[in-house]
Structures are given as structure tokens and as C-alpha cells.
Amino acid sequence: MEAVDLNEIAEAVGTPAYVYNAEAIRRRHAELTAAFASVPHRIHYAVKANGNLAVLSLMRRLGTGADIVSGGELARCVRAGFAPADIVFSGVGKTGAELAEAAGLGLDSINVESVEELADLGRVAAALGRNVRVGIRFNPDVTAGTHPYISTGQSGIKFGVPCDQVADAVRVLRAHPALELRTVAIHIGSQITSVEPYRRGAGRLVELWTALREAGVSSITTLDIGGGLGIRYLDEEPPTPAQLAGAVVPSLRPTGLRLHLEPGRYLIGSAGVLVTRVLYRKLAGGKVFLVTDAGMNDLVRPSRYGAYHHIVELVRRRGPEQVADVVGPVCETGDFLALDRSLPPIQAGDHVAVLGGGAYGFVMASSYNARPRPPEVMVEGGGFRVIRRRETVEELMTGETE
Numbered sequence: 001m002e003a004v005d006l007n008e009i010a011e012a013v014g015t016p017a018y019v020y021n022a023e024a025i026r027r028r029h030a031e032l033t034a035a036f037a038s039v040p041h042r043i044h045y046a047v048k049a050n051g052n053l054a055v056l057s058l059m060r061r062l063g064t065g066a067d068i069v070s071g072g073e074l075a076r077c078v079r080a081g082f083a084p085a086d087i088v089f090s091g092v093g094k095t096g097a098e099l100a101e102a103a104g105l106g107l108d109s110i111n112v113e114s115v116e117e118l119a120d121l122g123r124v125a126a127a128l129g130r131n132v133r134v135g136i137r138f139n140p141d142v143t144a145g146t147h148p149y150i151s152t153g154q155s156g157i158k159f160g161v162p163c164d165q166v167a168d169a170v171r172v173l174r175a176h177p178a179l180e181l182r183t184v185a186i187h188i189g190s191q192i193t194s195v196e197p198y199r200r201g202a203g204r205l206v207e208l209w210t211a212l213r214e215a216g217v218s219s220i221t222t223l224d225i226g227g228g229l230g231i232r233y234l235d236e237e238p239p240t241p242a243q244l245a246g247a248v249v250p251s252l253r254p255t256g257l258r259l260h261l262e263p264g265r266y267l268i269g270s271a272g273v274l275v276t277r278v279l280y281r282k283l284a285g286g287k288v289f290l291v292t293d294a295g296m297n298d299l300v301r302p303s304r305y306g307a308y309h310h311i312v313e314l315v316r317r318r319g320p321e322q323v324a325d326v327v328g329p330v331c332e333t334g335d336f337l338a339l340d341r342s343l344p345p346i347q348a349g350d351h352v353a354v355l356g357g358g359a360y361g362f363v364m365a366s367s368y369n370a371r372p373r374p375p376e377v378m379v380e381g382g383g384f385r386v387i388r389r390r391e392t393v394e395e396l397m398t399g400e401t402e
């Protein structure tokens with residue numbers, strides 16, 4: 001990774017370990033910023049993709065705001081130095097306590113996902129006696145063409161205010177003068193590999209903004225197209241930032257409003273790997289199993305979404321390829337990193353890197369099977385540093401009583 005040998009990192013911190021490349025994050029950020037340079041815009045990094053404090057601090061220094069979905073992510077952002085006015089709070093199930101904290105801090109925008117939540121926030125704002133900037137995340141009824149579990153823009157799912165409830169939303173806004181509607185938002189899904197859903201989504205955003213204006217709402221300053229830009233895990237050809245901009249800017253620019261983007265995976269997904277060691281090369285039932293010390297608890301995407309992650313050997317060996325299942329130590333048959341994968345003649349003791357591990361990797365890790373979560377390492381400036389040490393078994397029992 002850059003000039004650093006991942007084997008060296010593996011020896012130093014042990015395996016499994018997540019390793020991120022700061023320079024790759026910077027490059028992605030620069031590409032996205034350049035693509036949208038022709039319109040006033042702000043990138044709010046989607047913290048859910050990777051919430052490590054060092055990652056957040058890097059994003060903040062690059063100039064991004066933050067997009068959060070919980071009070072926990074809010075606390076992380078505050079710790080990493082984000083100003084409340086640089087934070088956007090999305091999420092379909094915010095609690096009263098989360099709404100009150102966010103309203104009290106004065107976030108850039110609290111993006112509500114139901115008319116009911118808007119009414120709750122109105123009561124919270126009145127109780128606090130202060131004006132609160134809100135966004136309405138609409139459900140634009142656009143299909144993103146991605147995995148159903150991360151497709152969030154079509155009607156009939158839990159996300160966003162349905163378009164036919166715009167009038168109800170306006171009624172609630174009128175009843176709660178402390179609410180200032182500033183943003184109209186959508187987020188249509190994650191790992192999106194075509195610009196078409198974005199083009200349709202941007203069109204729907206402008207239609208909604210127009211409907212709100214016609215209903216007498218004149219306070220809107222921002223249109224938020226959410227995150228979701230895909231990356232290449234196997235052979236996908238996701239749009240470039242320039243192609244994304246080409247799809248949405250023509251319809252958004254005439255509004256004269258500010259554009260918000262909420263990328264997570266795009267900024268950090270390809271910048272990270274999970275390094276793991278092959279514990280055993282096992283033959284069973286006519287198959288080869290490479291049993292690694294990383295399992296589904298460390299990286300859940302293959303078993304949860306059937307997601308493909310490229311696996312690269314870190315020790316070069318001569319010999320014929322092998323077809324193998326790469327499996328973890330967790331006691332579930334569904335614990336795998338790859339199935340029926342053609343791989344070089346990797347042997348027990350070798351390190352391998354699981355690519356595309358920067359986003360939705362560590363953040364989705366669990367301690368299932370009482371397995372401490374791996375450390376996280378940042379490669380930067382020709383060296384590396386541990387940005388989260390390996391969890392200990394002792395820590396897993398913290399707070400428990402016999």
C-alpha cells in the first residue's frame with residue numbers, strides 16, 4: 001500500500017487488521033470536489049461507512065462536513081472536531097433524545113424521514129425555545145438497481161417521506177414556526193453503478209422543491225442528492241464523479257440552490273483492505289478450504305450481501321492456481337470471505353489482503369464468537385500508525401456481571 005509492505009504491518013500489529021490508505025482517500029476527495037466545482041456544493045462524508053476518529057479527522061481536514069445517523073456518530077464527529085454547523089443528521093428512527101441533542105447543538109440540518117418525526121422535532125424545537133434547521137428526506141420512488149438491502153429510494157420501503165405527503169409536511173411546518181425548512185434531500189441507495197437513478201432522483205428533487213415553493217415554502221437553500229456512488233469490487237463500472245455531476249448538475253443548477261452530497265463508500269471503500277493470515281489449507285469433500293483468521297464477524301459483507309471482495313496474495317508463489325473457499329473461524333457455514341475463488345497457490349501461514357475493505361468493514365464488525373475486533377491502521381507519509389488498537393477479550397466482558 002503506497003510504499004508500505006502490508007506483510008510488515010501484519011507482523012507489527014498481528015492479523016486480522018484493517019489498513020487504510022490516507023492518500024487514496026485524498027485522491028477520491030479531490031476527484032469529487034473537482035467534478036462539482038461548477039456549482040456551490042458541500043460534501044458531507046457519510047460517517048456510517050467508516051467512523052474511526054482518525055478517518056473523521058482526515059475528512060474534516062480535507063474540508064468535508066459529516067452525515068450522521070445516530071447520537072453515537074454525532075459524539076464521534078464532535079470528538080473529531082467537526083463543528084455542529086458542519087453536520088447533517090439523517091436516519092429513519094431518531095429517538096426523542098437524539099432529536100433534542102441535535103436541535104440543541106444547532107446542526108446544519110436535521111433531515112427528517114416522516115411527517116411524524118417532523119412533528120416531534122417541532123415539539124422539541126418549541127420546548128428548547130430555538131429555531132431548528134430541518135431537511136425533509138423524500139422518497140423519490142426511484143429504483144437504484146443495487147442490492148435490495150441497500151436500495152433506499154423506491155416507494156414501499158421504510159425510508160423517506162412519501163411524495164404524496166408533501167402537503168402534510170407543509171401543514172406541520174406551518175404549525176411549528178421554529179422549524180426552518182432549509183433542505184430537500186434524497187438518498188436512493190448504496191453501491192450505485194449507473195447515473196440514471198441519480199438523473200431521475202435529481203429531477204424528482206427539483207419537482208419537490210417546486211411543489212414546496214408553490215405551497216408557499218420559500219426558505220429552502222439546499223438540495224441534497226445523498227450518497228451511494230459505487231466502487232469497483234469485481235468488474236463493475238461505476239460512474240466517475242464527472243459522470244455523476246453530468247447527470248445531476250443540469251437539472252439542479254437552474255434552481256440556484258446549494259448542492260449537498262453524502263458519499264461514504266466512494267471516499268473510503270477502495271482505500272482500505274483487511275489483512276488476514278491463512279491458518280490452514282484444508283481439503284474436504286473434494287474442495288479446498290483456505291481457513292483465515294478473519295471471519296464474518298470482521299467483514300460481514302460477503303455473508304450478509306453475497307458481496308464480492310477481491311483477495312490478493314501477499315506472498316508470491318509459483319505453481320498452478322487453485323479453486324478454494326476462503327472461510328473464517330466462526331461457527332457458521334455462512335462464514336466466508338469468498339466461495340469457489342480461483343486463487344494462486346496460497347499456503348498456510350501466508351498473508352492475504354481482502355480488497356475494498358475501507359467502507360462498511362470495521363464499522364459492521366462484531367465480537368461474535370467472543371472474537372475481539374481487529375485493529376485499524378493508517379498508511380500515510382511513507383509509514384503507518386495504529387488508529388485503533390485491537391480489542392481485548394477483557395474489554396468484551398466489560399460491563400457484565402457474573
Ligand SMILES: Cc1ncc(COP(=O)(O)O)c(C=O)c1O
Nearest residue numbers: 046187190227228262263264265
Ligand atoms: C442518508 C444516507 N446518506 C449517505 C449514505 C452513504 O452511502 P454510500 O456509502 O453508499 O455513499 C447512506 C448509506 O446508506 C445514507 O443512508
